[in-house]
Amino acid sequence: MNHHVMGIGNALVDIEIRVAEDFINELALTKGGMTLTTPEEQTKILDKVSGHAQKIVSGGSAANTIHGISALGGKTYYLGRVADDAYGTHYTEDMKSCGVGFP
Incomplete structure (x- = not known):
C-alpha cells in the first residue's frame, strides 16, 4: 500500500x-x-x-499529526518505538484502529 x-x-x-x-x-x-x-x-x-478513573490516550506530536491526516482521508504510516507492556499494546492497537499503518 x-x-x-x-x-x-x-x-x-x-x-x-x-x-x-x-x-x-x-x-x-x-x-x-x-x-x-x-x-x-x-x-x-x-x-x-x-x-x-484513568483515560489512556496515545499521543506525541508526530502521531497526533498522522492521526489527523488519517482522519481526513490520507493514507498514513507511523514509526515509533513502543514498550512491550500494556501501554505499548494500547498504543499500537489505538493507532491501527484509527487507520494508521503501524508495524
Whole structure:
C-alpha cells in the first residue's frame, strides 16, 4: 500500500486523571501541563491515584499529526518505538484502529 505521509516520532502515552487542585500542587505539577516522568516517578503518582478513573490516550506530536491526516482521508504510516507492556499494546492497537499503518 502506498502512503501519502509517514511520521516518525516518540510514541507517548498520556494518562488523563481528574484530581483536585490540591493534588496537583502537592506533586508540584503544572495544571494543564505535561510532565515527562521517570518510571519511578510514574509509579509513585499512579499509586496515589489508583482509585481514580484513568483515560489512556496515545499521543506525541508526530502521531497526533498522522492521526489527523488519517482522519481526513490520507493514507498514513507511523514509526515509533513502543514498550512491550500494556501501554505499548494500547498504543499500537489505538493507532491501527484509527487507520494508521503501524508495524
